[in-house]
Amino acid sequence: MSGAGRRAVVIGAGVAGLATAALLAREGYDVEVVEQQHHVGGRAATWQHEGFTFDLGPSWYLMPEVFDHFFRLCGTSAEDELDLVRLDPAYRVLFEPREGEGGAPAVDVRTGRAHEAFEALEPGSSARLDAYLRSSREAYDLALRHFLYTTFASPRGLVGRDVVRRAPRLARLLGTSLERFVAARFADDRARQVLGYPAVFLGTSPDRAPSLYHLMSHADLEAGVLYPRGGFGAVVDALVRTATAAGVRVRTGTRVTGVATVPERGRRGVRARVVGVDLADGERLAADVVVGAGDLHDLETRILPPELATYPERWWDSRDPGFGTVLVHLGVRGRLPALAHHTLAFTRDWHANFDAIFGAGRRVPDPASFYVCTPSRTDPGVAPDDHETLFLLVPVPADPTIGAGGIAGSGDAAVEAVADAAIATLADWAQVPDLASRVVVRRTVGPADFARDLSSWSGSALGPAHTLRQSAFFRGRNASRRVAGLLYAGGSTVPGIGLPMCLISAELVVKRLRGDTSTGPLPVPARLREVAA
Template identity: 90%
Template sequence: MTAPRPRAVVIGAGVAGLATSALLAREGYDVEVVEQQHHVGGRAATWRRDGFTFDLGPSWYLMPEVFDHFFRLCGTSADDELDLVRLDPAYRVLFEPRDDEDRAPAVDVRTGAAHEAFETLEPGSGARLEAYLDSSRETYDLALRHFLYTTFASPRGLLGRDVARRAPRLARLLGTSLERFVASRFADERARQVLGYPAVFLGTSPDRAPALYHLMSHADLEAGVLYPRGGFGAVVDALLRVATRAGVKVRTGTRVTAVATVPERGRGGVRARVVGVDLADGERLTADVVVGAGDLHDLETRILPPELATYPERWWDARDPGFGAVLVHLGVRGRLPSLAHHTLAFTRDWRTNFDAIFGADRHVPDPASFYVCAPSRTDRGVAPDDHETLFLLVPVPADPTIGAGGIDGSGDPAVEAAADAAIATFADWAHVPDLASRVVVRRTIGPADFARDLSSWRGGALGPAHTLRQSAFFRGRNASRRVAGLLYAGGTTVPGIGLPMCLISAELAVKRLRGDTSAGPLPVPALLREVAA
């Protein structure tokens, strides 16, 4: 008689939840995913209206080797599942005009040729950029081999000869801010902004991020920026496909109210083990393993009793939630040939900008730096003919009291004011003076929406900031210390923020179940390597 398959419940159908469910199913688990929203995708969900397709969150496809590895674990490949386009330029940067400038200067950053942009900003800086990127590449490779694919359940991966040989350098990178590291190499403030901005992808500012994260410059300046045709909803669709092919069941519109446990004494302070999850409608789903792939704060403080929490509320009181965001989705009449796919817009005094977000007196920055994505410049399928799809992101404090967004200007005043300011600034700097009058679809999202729809701690847009105290083994771990069988995945646990990190977190959940304390990626079985090839 065949033994029943072990059961797993995954809470959350975002990127991490779908990826984790696919890998658990391939491990032999009977897997069900429960999602509180009525659609899958989480932060990477899609919104459509009047022929426009809007990505609700992630819009940069970086670290393609992580995606490739994940899909090979699932018996397929990124090339088979996605139609990827390499962007050229990788992105454009607009700088607030100086007093002697009538127009906002623009610089295009091209993969493999970033020195050209830097020579424009700071003549003679090309050689220094090459040295900077050599360091970035080395640190990036080291992180992939030793830090990103480990659960930190064992120090073995941190004690190898490779890490020991680089320990003094790593200590310097961890003890220096990214801002200071860049400033010691480049004099022009605009060049410093280009190299410091990756800190924002990590939920923080250049003066708060360790210099170790200069590794991010390898990802965009050397490895390149890709785009999945159809938008990032295509990535979510691919994850859903590989999960359902493996037998995963996905249930949306279903809220988990508690992790069901029974008492159990074990090593390391374990006090209980999971037996399932309780749903808002009174149903209990039984499970041998539960993976919380939503917000770690919500999972630890809402669905677990205090005595079973590894990270109780007092732990969070001393933590940094990262930044919040005002998102603006615009459907625009007419083409905008002056736009690039990705545009970063920087104010001159961005220290004041970041202090407004992270300092003692937190408020919506004015003026604010922001980011603009125009996917219709690459993909005509995301907008009607002779129209453009735009997505603006304005970093603001992680504070739900800033408010929620809405359709056609119906959001809370602070959210709509931040959106109006960003639209007006972008129209000026990008030389599209009639931009506001050409908007035919408008939707805003604010920190209160992140808190309500994604159960995001303090309305944060990405997850806990990658400061030194919240990176690597200082970040929330991916297994409960109090409840056996309770694991975590997603941007709020190791290894951190971003779609590639969410995919890696799915592998880390599998490693926990296997008792695998290695530092590298899961090996792809030979049969799967042949199929993926």
Template identity: 60%
Template sequence: MAEQDKGTAVVIGGGIAGLATAALLSAEGWTVTVLEARDQLGGRAGSWEHEGFRFDTGPSWYLMPEVFDHFFRMLGTSAADELDLVRLDPAYRVYTDPSMSADAPIDVRTGRAEATALFESIEPGAGAKLDAYLDSAADAYELSVSRFLYDTYETTAGLRDPQLLKRAGQLAPLLTKTLAGYVDKRFTDQRLRQILEYPAVFLGGSPYGVPSLYHLMSHLDLDDGVLYPRGGFVEVIRAVERLARAHGATIRTGAEVMEITTTDAVATGVRLSDGTRIPADLVVSTADLHHTETTLLPPELQTYPQKWWDKRVPSPGALLLLLGVEGELPQLAHHTLLFASKWRENFEDIFDAPTRISDPASLYICRPSATDDDVAPAGSENLFVLVPVPADPGIGHGGVDGDGDPAVETAADHVIQQISQWCGIPDLAERITVRRTIAPGDFETDLHSWRGNSLGLAHTLGQSAVFRPRNASRKVRNLSYAGTSALPGIGLPMCLISAELVLKRLRGDRSPGPLAEPARV
């Protein structure tokens, strides 16, 4: 039941952050309108259907389930009520470069006993080391959720908490050392190192650039488990949309915002591309933060002007391949990772000038048809392939059936050939019946993504927690932010938290943890 009317709010962007913000504000008593420029909701978590296939075009790992559970409970429901979640076994499969090693693929299963046994079988002594590593990861994760992720950082009170200060000696090394340095000191086998370092990509960074505090990510896949929402991640978007509408939010697609209107440095609403002005007491932009700041606001009202962005690090770009394949592909698990032998060089290709698309690349394949009968026609498989590439829209645009820019399609051909060779699928190219590519140029054009990046601001130390853009403008009153480049960061769970941070700020709640959940009737 909504509280008394708080006023009108406009939310820019119909991705998960925008829909979640709309749901929470509507339940709080605001009259909310969501404005999405595209014809489809979801933003980066989009969906594409073609010839009986349905592809997720973005996130595909369901991690941090308690964050989803908390968000749904804030709105009087639960993840179990809204989604049909399936636990994956194995959590994922790993292939390494066959030209360098004849090692069989590794199936990584969730659970402390399974994970430690796997590590021990590959490197004697590594099982006990992983056990200690995961204890530390679980502790770091609990600390992050309880102290860092839900903090608006309007003050530094949370950082000055005596209980946190007591742990400064433990935290300092985790913040000053890189993830790769932390892992490589403990494990020797390259495959084990890669298993523990690849989550840096989920954070939009390199294991050689993100702080080792983020070893907490291994708690999620090795201890906590990997889930899949049957029907695909579009079902997560639909669930949040349902809740926003149920609490009274109005959602409009095909409504592109061209300007955040202001009077005396106070947000007063927005102007659309057709000239329509929509007044509001509160504006929340969940659009790309660079676009919001440098395009939707005049220079004198920009908290984060272009000169600020010139010194920041974007997440990688992405070359995405959406492939419909005839016949079965048992060689691939629901999640499959291909790790190149030139591991560090792959990240240097992405982040260090001169940049390039690695070949062969370390890449990720999602085969949701391994779990879900509804994402592909009978007798066919659905593949989503993600290749981290430089954040450079000059790489080009993708297309359908090979009609993307030549450089993009050539790179895609190489990726298909690599999967074919590494995974033992010699006829893969001939079996592809549906093909679509998406490249950094598309992220820039379709999502106004800064430099065509695929995820947001990378989680380097200088772009994490207190150093990340806040969730409200410092120069425009009644203008708030949510999404992947604002607090707390990248990924669907983080976007849900960013929506909650908008609500916390409006309530004047400066506590470091999540809001209390209302009692369920």
């Protein structure tokens, strides 16, 4: 369906919202984006303070082909829009020291040379790693061809020859947890942790993620980890440029209170069609198409009346929101050579850590595994001279009652206690005993901040976890069953969590509107291929 002469409103100016707006504008729609916060970026926003630049959320640039494809659809390229740096090592891993060890044992994982790290952890594992990576690459390619770029509006893509031929293997991968899959191939607990940790990028734990997701090891161990110089705010800036160049208008500080509809009959299940959105100040923005690019739970349970919800509250009662997080942004005086750009810090008792977050008696894990990003190791521009910018992410239960963060220790007690513990652990494992005294800027963010600022379900950090029943066609669909003209984008819907998935979700909105049930990326028009080249 052509967008010429039609008006679209996109709710949310995060990565998915901006990307969707850019593509809709190129389809001919008159597009306006409305964002409740006073800045754009959503989870990918940035915070600048006293010469430090902090990414507030995403910090791993993976699946670069997805970014480049999106930009080519917009008549440009990732190469033209971003200054990308390949990280070496891709990341460093610190393991909780055992009794008598001084500092935490560490390994550097290098793209294309992961065998070095795995041989250090489990001598003789190279052949098994080769087989694991072959399997990972095959699963990755299959997902790109058949499962990521589809709306699942038609079963045709699921019964193609390629999928049917691999059906027995797919069934095994879906029916086996990532943890069991890895454990069957590697004996060393630390090697298992390295290969199991990608489940956290999916909002879950290795024992809850299907082993199909071992495909993510191809992304970091073989394809490589990049970094956009200037931080992930540079990615958001590029999306704003591409959207506004196509005529998109972005309005911040604007909260949507409802989707305006009129009754509609004639299609199975459809009860209404959109005519616009209502804003908190009483204004109504007219629209032929509305795209909810924020949290799907909020959109379905707050903005829509119950009789029009595809996913009412009772649907969410049996779903998994994923994990929450305490984020700690630190500006540190002096250098920290023990840290790489990306550093993972793993506790020995891996299962206790995840059981605390996802188990029946949910609580903040103690001790906790966590992730540290130190972009100033790569990009001196994000910190003053002779200082480091640190971003710590500590997974905790998705529970807003844990509290909110604040500046200079002013957050809620439980949030600040998590931050203090992570700083102390990092100081010990990285052998920087004076780390806390060298902090000159400190800001924390807790689950309550995610719930308030991002309307995130249960204060979830990333979105609904990629468990089996929340992946692929089991995940929330990207079009309302009850309201014609209401579509969804972002991490809550297909294909899922992460910046590449959010860019793909923008393409899936276009596919829905076109009635395109293909399983591959949208073709780049010839005129745009010439421009991008």
